[in-house]
Amino acid sequence: DSGVTQTPKHLITATGQRVTLRCSPRSGDLSVxxxxxxLDQGLQFLIQYYNGEERxxxxxxxxxxxxxxxxxxxxxxxxxxxxGDSALYFCASSPGTSGGAEQFFGPGTRLTVL
Amino acid sequence: xxxxxxPDIHITVSEGASLELRCNYSYGATPYLFWYVQSPGQGLQxxxxxxxxxxxxxxxxxFEAEFKRSQSSINLRKPSVHWSDAAxxxxxxxxxxxxxxxxxxxxxxxxx
Numbered sequence: 255d256s257g258v259t260q261t262p263k264h265l266i267t268a269t270g271q272r273v274t275l276r277c278s279p280r281s282g283d284l285s286v287x288x289x290x291x292x293l294d295q296g297l298q299f300l301i302q303y304y305n306g307e308e309r310x311x312x313x314x315x316x317x318x319x320x321x322x323x324x325x326x327x328x329x330x331x332x333x334x335x336x337x338g339d340s341a342l343y344f345c346a347s348s349p350g351t352s353g354g355a356e357q358f359f360g361p362g363t364r365l366t367v368l
Numbered sequence: 369x370x371x372x373x374x375p376d377i378h379i380t381v382s383e384g385a386s387l388e389l390r391c392n393y394s395y396g397a398t399p400y401l402f403w404y405v406q407s408p409g410q411g412l413q414x415x416x417x418x419x420x421x422x423x424x425x426x427x428x429x430x431f432e433a434e435f436k437r438s439q440s441s442i443n444l445r446k447p448s449v450h451w452s453d454a455a456x457x458x459x460x461x462x463x464x465x466x467x468x469x470x471x472x473x474x475x476x477x478x479x480x
Contacts, residue, residue: 256411256413258411297412297458297473298470310467359411361411
């Protein structure tokens with residue numbers, strides 16, 4: 255158990271809908287990272303937040319957005335969903351912003367768009 | 369463009385045999401380099417990381433990696449594989465622009 259929690263574990267929805275994925279980092283970790291893992295794209299870095307502020311952006315679509323709240327939990331919002339958005343979404347956390355720091359991954363949320 | 373490449377999609381070894389998983393990177397300078405393992409239905413777990421110093425890095429679960437600057441590679445090794453090592457292994461790199469790049473992964477199968 256990494257100490258990172260993600261809810262829900264599974265999510266099934268329809269095209270055009272909007273969903274919110276939630277992540278609680280390990281106690282004391284200030285950075286949260288979001289990743290998308292799909293069969294065709296592999297593991298893609300989406301976005302990083304540090305202590306409530308956006309720190310880095312990867313391959314995140316404009317239909318996707320994220321935020322980190324004062325209690326450090328984070329939410330990833332996916333809107334106008336398409337079939338291709340079906341994937342496993344991981345959240346990870348680390349204590350600071352150093353790129354060399356170990357990231358602790360949550361178990362993921364599996365999103366299925368029908 | 370920056371990249372992390374794992375040339376082997378699948379590898380099958382017998383239990384007790386040695387293992388080497390390949391990873392090559394392409395960055396302007398040597399990045400932080402990581403090896404992660406993902407067991408079925410689980411998140412990723414860090415096995416080891418490298419930034420500088422000794423070219424042989426020890427990790428958890430009996431894994432080690434050898435960094436070769438001349439070949440832009442960091443290959444993961446284990447002297448004797450156990451059936452519980454069957455999983456998917458990811459190599460990753462981090463550049464100074466706060467972006468992480470992952471390889472496509474190598475799925476390891478272990479034969480009894």
